Amino acid sequence: MGFAKKEYEFFSEIGLSERNLGCFVNGTWKARGPVVTTLNPANNQTIAEVVEGSIEDYEEGMQACSEAAKIWMQVPAPKRGEIVRQIGDALRAKLQQLGRLVSLEMGKILPEGIGEVQEIIDMCNFAVGLSRQLNGSIIPSERPNHAMLEMWNPLGIVGVITAFNFPCAVLGWNACIALVCGNCVVWKGAPTTPLITIAMTKLVAGVLEKNSLPPAIFTSFCGGADIGQAIAKDTRIPLVSFTGSSKVGLMVQQTVNQRFGKCLLELRSDCGIVNVNIPTNGAEIGGAFGGEKATGGGREAGSDSWKQYMRRSTCTINYGNELPLAQGINFGS
Template identity: 40%
Template sequence: MLGLRRACAALLPLLRAGPPPTAAMSTLLVSQERYAWLRELGLQEENPGVYNGRWGGRGQVVTTYCPANNEPIASVRQANLEDYEETVKKAKEAWKVWADIPAPKRGEIVRQIGDALRQKIKVLGSLVSLEMGKIFVEGVGEVQEYVDVCDYAVGLSRMIGGPILPSERPGHALIEQWNPVGLVGIITAFNFPVAVYGWNSAIAMICGNACLWKGAPTTSLVSVAVTKIIAKVLEDNKLPGAICSLVCGGADIGTAMARDERMDLLSFTGSTKVGKQVALMVQERFGRSLLELGGNNAIIVFEDADLNLVIPSALFAAVGTAGQRCTTARRLFLHESIHDEVVAKLAKAYAQVRIGDPWDSDTLYGPLHTKEAVKIFLDAVEQAKQQGGSVVCGGKVINRPGNYVEPTIVTGLPHNAPIVHTETFAPILYVLKFKEEEEVFAWNNEVKQGLSSSIFTKDLGRIFRWLGPKGSDCGIVNVNIPTSGAEIGGAFGGEKHTGGGRESGSDSWKLYMRRST
């Protein structure tokens, strides 16, 4: 992380340069000289939010805001249902062209998309920081993740295949054939407005699918900017732009996608509550869904753990992206013999976290995404107190412009307190005591979600029990590293109320294809 920060330090003038806005200038940031770099992404005061080979949109105009100061950035004209219908038809037609292109040649197009993203990594990472609120180094890192998955997909485009199996019938062949599902709908969340679309689209494309994307309304500018980059690559190669379509919109568009039988696969990233609704709508039509939902992730620290690893790992996992990662650590189980020592050291580390503007090179911790998120944070802190918890540090709103809250540590709650079992998308870490391995493994697994988990120990036997059938029930199981962070080469996803879907690496590509024998 520090290396990436140093590498990005030279890019910060993009966000800091320029004179302060004057009263005569537009109130939108995109029109102010300080933010002139937004023009490099083709953004203007009002932007069309529909792309299907042509840009348009006849729906509501929605303005997005910078979480660091709550100032309006620019607006996007969203899709209405007529735009959606037109775009689906064009995407289905574009798929007929795309599916006929050999997989390695599809991989070449994805390679070009990755290169185009590389060329815009500075400004696109800056936009992620500006619109989502994560620190600048994370914004750039997120774009880099899309680039990396493009590289991965290029290689995968030459490796996908099914086996030839022995037939029990003389003179017969038994072949397993993989074909694209067709049109993949991709609904992404605000917290990773670039990377999650990249995970899905790059793999879906080399498999031979067309994509239709609906990003979060609060990060619509990122959706538009990314689609502009992709569209240019497709158009330069004389391919239908509708291969990668965009429909910015709200719940009406999301509902239409979930209920639409022409949507051959719907990938949804978001809350467990909304994900359940999506799953039911898709299942009602016997459709296929890929769900990446919430996570109530735990770190378990045993008495033999190296605390020099534990403290920075717990800090990063709990406060990174201001607690708004699906893999954020929300529960910290400490063996009773080291509880007080770790809490004291962790509180000291929290006090050293630099809070500030996301584009400041020294900032480690930025704002929450919306004002509503601040209210949810305060409500969770109050519930924790009412249920017997003690706030060791944090728990308050920071008195400055934007959606800033203090990173918070709460102790004294039982492992099964209602608030502990509630995923709050905010930087609140519940620190809990345990005595025995068996009980804490059970406590790790007792929450409804099953995304990420981690233990810190030097005991090899314990490590393999943790990795085994009676250990963690999560989709991501870590040892001596934080819960947050993942590598594109592995399958990303979780169990239970996290949805069961898998994206990115390993054999996740199979979800974007149908198998024939």
Template identity: 55%
Template sequence: MAAAFARREYDFLNELGLQPHNLGCNGNGVWKGNGNTVTSVNPANNQPIATVVEASIEDYEDSIKACGEASKMWMQTPAPKRGEIVRQIGEALRSKLELLGRLVSLEMGKILPEGIGEVQEIIDMCDYAVGLSRQLNGSIIPSERPNHMMMEVWNPLGIVGVITAFNFPAAVLGWNACIALVCGNCVVWKGAPTTPLISVATTKLIAEVFERNGFPSAIFTCICGGAEIGQAIAEDTRIPLVSFTGSTKVGQIVQRTVHARFGKCLLELSGNNAIIVMDDADLALAVSSVLFAAVGTAGQRCTTCRRLLLHEKIHQQVIERLVDAYKQVKIGDPLNKDTLLGPLHTKTSKTNFEKGIQMIKSQGGHILTGGSVIEHEGNFVQPTIVEISGDAPIVKEELFAPVLYVLKFQTLEDAIELNNSVSQGLSSSIFTRSPEAIFKWIGPCGSDCGIVNVNIPTNGAEIGGAFGGEKATGGGREAGSDSWKQYMRRATCTINYGRELPLAQGINFGFQSN
């Protein structure tokens, strides 16, 4: 089925500049591919969509050289002008919003509203970055020496490597690339090997914007490939910063490799996120939030709720409501408007779900609803709720599927201890009406996560805040707030505009010059 575009439902891909056979390496406007040929598969039926020829190491080298040459021009382009280019990128993506969103759903497997929402997130990041391009402010610092001035200057790093995962094949690129570009950096992007069509389609739109404005498209370079391309990016001394999104296991390898050459690393790794429901919570609000947080994207978000911590007074009531809500979840083709739960991304994910359920049972878990794969040509599984002890080893791990562990607690202190008892530290949330509980939760003795929510789910973060987590989640921060500083280098500048040479700390070196 190499010519998969003959399938009627795939006709829209032609409008994105895709073909049955695609080249997955774009360097300076030249599309090529001399590496492995991979097939993009629809996870709803495991049928081929199209093929992509990935980059070889030689292709990678050619592209990085072109990117390095382009960086000389881009770094010297005024930041507001860079912002104008990013604004046009946002407009280009906006013109294809529905088509790109449909492609995300088709290739990744998330439902269509989520697919469109993910592309909208890049567009929102472009809008955010446009304003930021006029606010990359340094500081003026009082000097202790007369006739001296101190200030901080922020300059581009040069090239930023962005390695993204399959679950957010577009949005995470936006978090990084939009900010990196307005900061004056070129971008080298390696998307997930299983979502190459999204990488190619997005890059085609972005490349056209640069070329239309007289800039080399190598400023934004796409290199499709597997682990060997990711390793090349991690090892490349020409790339000062590598942003990696993926598992903690692979993130540790990337971090060691990048740090070994004194590069910088921005890591967004695994999550094992908890929602706490106190006895004074709005239970209707809590149940709706848990449903979205645990079932959305078929449990394949890094911010998915995996642990539900229920106060003993409302424990049974919440379980009954939640089980009823789970039974109403419509499972099916993610492109159908009534579908709430699409497939897992790959056959391997489906197999891992089955193994996880077996392990849950072996560790004393009691399945309240779900727990089975669905006999279908696609990678569908039932959304699952499990009652289990917080000491069970599997509760400490991240099972990347719609599996929710329910735990009972007596006091807020117990709940916070359970929340903090795992190695990951990405997102967390509490449902309560108590100001005392809220401020304890967000304070120094509360949640140890990077995202600490109140009366909202663990997922669905806004771009204006910095996104990222602590501990085994990697410690990185992307998107809003002051995350832009990671994409630049800081220089502290002291200027002497007088004729004397007073030294700091009152030191007198005792030398007089004629």
């Protein structure tokens, strides 16, 4: 197993082991689904094993989350903000380790892996401020000496389905706001980055436990399409946030709309790069190999000389354990 490698020694600092249960259900790690192997995309070597969740695990988790929602929505918003602040502090304490995990399991360069975790910390800071600004309105009434008060109420549970190319930052964008607004969070991470889902959840769970709050306020599942479909169909989840392909996003939207739910969709990454002249300083090569991410190039067009330059340069670029990426790259016309 991968833990024989020195590069994985830090896993124990963020609660990971060689074999991990992939569902956090009411304060307990469990899973009754298939066992999957998570791989380093740079060299396809095994990192660890994860037991995915089953529909039975999902249902058990949702029942607990529904009960926790009744408690969490009664917590004053500034106090919910304090919990999110502590989550940010917990992430900050493990910033380097989580950033390394993102780089290892997803394939980003290390600075971007660390930067992605930093995004969640920044979102925690932002959400803490918002927790004291959930203002309502005082509206004049037709009745003498009366006024009407408008207040915002939590939805209850927010479902978050994230993609592999931003395996934890997108969670932060959704979960931080959902939590301060009084909503519980049900998170399904990408099937190819389950270790990130588990490590992130353990940090959040630690904060909830320290504050004697129901652990089901934050529930997570590692699994495949069956878990995602269950979230989309579940009437107990008024709002579903999905990040991924346009094809699957449309399916999620249609499923949620059929039950009159709400959707947040962030779909498709297909940035184009057009090059006319052969680069002289290598900057274009760095941009062209930005990685598989929402801000990375997905299509490239250029002259024959540009393609020849790319072929030569590709053979000199190594990722991970000196793995050349010349194989599998298609230079079309």
